[in-house]
Amino acid sequence: MDGVRLPGKYTHRAALAEVRSRDNAFVWVGMHAPDEGQMQDVAATFGLHELMVEDAVHAHERPKLERYDDVMFLVLRTVVYVPHESVATASEIVETGEIMVFVGPDFVVTVRHGDHSELASVRKSLEQNPERLAMGPFAVLHAITDHVVDSYLSVIQLVEQDVDSMEELVFNPRNTVAVEHIYLLKREIVELRRSVTPLGLPLLQLTQPAGGLVPKEIRRYFRDVRDHHTIVAERISEYDEVLSSLVDAALAKIAVQQNTDMRKISAWVAIAAVPTGVAGIYGMNFENMPELGYKYGYQSILFLIASVCVGLFFLFRRNNWL
Numbered sequence: 356m357d358g359v360r361l362p363g364k365y366t367h368r369a370a371l372a373e374v375r376s377r378d379n380a381f382v383w384v385g386m387h388a389p390d391e392g393q394m395q396d397v398a399a400t401f402g403l404h405e406l407m408v409e410d411a412v413h414a415h416e417r418p419k420l421e422r423y424d425d426v427m428f429l430v431l432r433t434v435v436y437v438p439h440e441s442v443a444t445a446s447e448i449v450e451t452g453e454i455m456v457f458v459g460p461d462f463v464v465t466v467r468h469g470d471h472s473e474l475a476s477v478r479k480s481l482e483q484n485p486e487r488l489a490m491g492p493f494a495v496l497h498a499i500t501d502h503v504v505d506s507y508l509s510v511i512q513l514v515e516q517d518v519d520s521m522e523e524l525v526f527n528p529r530n531t532v533a534v535e536h537i538y539l540l541k542r543e544i545v546e547l548r549r550s551v552t553p554l555g556l557p558l559l560q561l562t563q564p565a566g567g568l569v570p571k572e573i574r575r576y577f578r579d580v581r582d583h584h585t586i587v588a589e590r591i592s593e594y595d596e597v598l599s600s601l602v603d604a605a606l607a608k609i610a611v612q613q614n615t616d617m618r619k620i621s622a623w624v625a626i627a628a629v630p631t632g633v634a635g636i637y638g639m640n641f642e643n644m645p646e647l648g649y650k651y652g653y654q655s656i657l658f659l660i661a662s663v664c665v666g667l668f669f670l671f672r673r674n675n676w677l
Contacts, residue, residue, distance in 0.1 A: 381492045383463045414468040420557035427458045431503045432550035435471040436510045442517040443536045448543040463495045477502045493573045507587040541598040548591045622671040630660045
């Protein structure tokens with residue numbers, strides 16, 4: 356009440372009854388991965404629409420903002436960076452979760468999915484700022500959204516290091532990078548983009564005066580959140596473009612290596628063809644063949660074969676085929 360948390364423990368029904376008996380008060384109920392029965396109980400207490408309940412239970416929703424009468428429903432995707440020793444050996448780089456926020460005139464209900472989507476730090480920060488908390492339920496909505504977007508900034512800074520590391524590996528002539536590793540990183544970037552980019556439209560809607568639910572002062576704070584989100588979305592797009600270029604570079608590097616290998620194989624085949632050809636000619640067993648009666652014919656042919664092979668070897672070596 357008035358930005359100060361009331362002492363004591365309440366059920367969600369008792370809490371709602373308590374705040375409705377006071378002025379300038381609201382209740383905040385937090386839930387983690389509730390089942391359908393738990394969600395139906397809360398929905399009946401706070402008057403939540405059945406479509407909201409379905410989304411909250413089954414999760415896996417894209418970021419979106421919906422309004423049901425005087426209740427606003429916001430879906431946020433959370434992301435967390437998964438530590439790993441090397442980007443070339445990692446199986447997962449980012450992990451996602453969800454936070455769903457129901458905001459009414461005198462209540463906030465948050466539903467979290469995922470182990471990393473905690474809001475205890477947000478609640479503690481708000482309790483230390485009574486003036487902000489006194490602005491009502493939409494101050495909580497802003498704090499949660501700001502917390503999620505700030506986590507995006509932290510994640511993309513770490514992901515940027517992985518992109519830079521992959522870039523160094525690809526363009527290092529002494530390293531061989533499997534294209535699959537780049538595709539893995541690109542897949543994680545795509546997952547990050549799917550979690551972050553769609554939030555742009557809901558944030559834009561929260562900064563608009565249309566609808567009249569969000570107070571003017573809170574809309575100003577949402578503009579700052581939207582600016583941070585824009586920065587994140589742009590950087591994710593940049594990472595996606597860089598990785599596409601790295602895929603092309605890696606494929607070109609593989610093609611060059613294959614051409615080099617083929618030249619080496621062709622050079623050795625040409626050298627091996629000399630003794631094979633000579634041996635084939637003198638293995639035809641005709642009676643009248645040159646040098647058959649010559650005393651040093653065998654030694655001469657061996658010397659000729661060796662000379663030609665050595666000459667071809669140095670010729671190919673000079674042309675960088677060997």
